[in-house]
Amino acid sequence: RDGTTFPHSLIVGEIGDNGRRLFTAFMSDMTEQVAAEQRLADMQSELIHVARFSAMGTMASTLAHELNQPITAVVTYLGTVRAMLDEAKTGDLPMIVEAMAAAEADAMRAGSIVSNLRDFVARGDVEKSVNSLNELISAAATLASIDARERGISLEVLPMPSDAHVLVDKIQIQQVLVNLIRNACEAMEQSAERRLTISCTMQNADSVRITVADTGPGINGNLASDLFGAFVTSKSTGMGLGLSICRTIIEANGGRIWHEPRQGGGAQFQFTLSRIRLEVADAG
Ligand SMILES: Nc1ncnc2c1ncn2[C@@H]1O[C@H](COP(=O)(O)OP(=O)(O)O)[C@@H](O)[C@H]1O
Ligand SMILES: [Mg+2]
CATH class of the missing domain: 1.20.120 (Four Helix Bundle (Hemerythrin (Met), subunit A))
Known part of the structure; x- marks a missing residue:
């Protein structure tokens, strides 16, 4: 033969x-x-x-x-x-x-x-509702905390001093947070300092900004420009899909998502969402 x-x-x-x-x-x-x-x-x-x-x-x-x-x-x-x-x-x-x-x-x-x-399957149609930003974040943090504790990561959640509200699909936004948190936890696997911080603040009068910051090695320079593309991964078992889904969801909800180096080392991912004023929501 x-x-x-x-x-x-x-x-x-x-x-x-x-x-x-x-x-x-x-x-x-x-x-x-x-x-x-x-x-x-x-x-x-x-x-x-x-x-x-x-x-x-x-x-x-x-x-x-x-x-x-x-x-x-x-x-x-x-x-x-x-x-x-x-x-x-x-x-x-x-x-x-x-x-x-x-x-x-x-x-x-x-x-x-x-x-x-x-994990990535969008559950049903987009269902937008008025959500407290602080509640969204604390729900995602609760999901993440078990995983974080197991990995020896300390988790800090900084809610907004005066809460804001957003009109979003709650499940989708939590999915974004869970993906970002999971990446941060994975990035810190080899780090001596393992600190995950989730915070939010006003971006401007009409939008809020949520930040997920870690003390890992930061973004690999070769990947940095295309991180949100599908199949972009540095992990042997990674699918490179998490951030691509995050971007799809955030843009569908009228926001923007990006990453930058964290001051003092590590990476931070940020995204914006349109803020709604409750008076407007009640009237509409
Ligand atoms: N917090 C982070 N710190 C360092 N690199 C990160 C972080 N989050 C994402 N990355 C990089 O972005 C790539 C793509 O992430 P993602 O789309 O979630 O896919 P996956 O996690 O399957 O690799 C990761 O493989 C990693 O190289
Ligand atoms: Mg991922």
């Missing part, structure tokens, strides 16, 4: 070092899997192209993008094992077990990608 045209590094690379010669025997079986991989890649780029600007589209294309690799790997491992069983060589048993374990691990990875994505 002719193994030269097949990109076999995927299998050989992942199944231990005794398998090289054996795997070349299965190469004729791989054509189908390469085609499957190509179909997934095509689907992925099409989805990215079609739905670049919608949050649902971002999710769909991320799914295609992220699931492509583990699913292709599972298909490949299972195909390899089937071929091994066909040959029924008793000596292959340890390798069969190893390939099954690899397939299992990749299937689990695919599963965890799906459950991570669930």
Whole structure:
């Protein structure tokens, strides 16, 4: 059989070092899997192209993008094992077990990608209501505090001295806060000082500004200009979707979001929301 045209590094690379010669025997079986991989890649780029600007589209294309690799790997491992069983060589048993374990691990990875994505699903339609800013922040902080405590992070919430109100989708804004808080916690994993501060203030007469600041290493300079783009990540298991979703949500709610270095080190993310005066809300 002719193994030269097949990109076999995927299998050989992942199944231990005794398998090289054996795997070349299965190469004729791989054509189908390469085609499957190509179909997934095509689907992925099409989805990215079609739905670049919608949050649902971002999710769909991320799914295609992220699931492509583990699913292709599972298909490949299972195909390899089937071929091994066909040959029924008793000596292959340890390798069969190893390939099954690899397939299992990749299937689990695919599963965890799906459950991570669930975090980002917008729950139903946009439902705007009048919300106290201080209440929004303290609800998000409560969600975050368990996680923060586990990671040895001290959390400080600075409410507005005199509260302001915003007309927003509460769940969405909390989702933004949770994403920013999660990033901050992840950024501080290796830091000696771990302090997370959430504060808000008046930006001007018509809008408020919320700040999530951390004492992590700050934003990686190479990523800084495109941080809010989809799939931009510095993490090995990251999806690079959190900030992209944040921007979509904030802009849909009439605000702006940006990041800057924190004074004294670390990063801070800020976003604005239009303030409404309660008299106006009551009248309208
Ligand atoms: N608080 C922060 N400090 C340093 N870097 C950050 C912070 N928040 C985000 N980043 C950078 O922005 C990237 C994109 O973040 P995000 O869109 O949430 O995706 P993900 O968290 O999956 O990587 C991160 O990978 C990280 O490099
Ligand atoms: Mg994130």
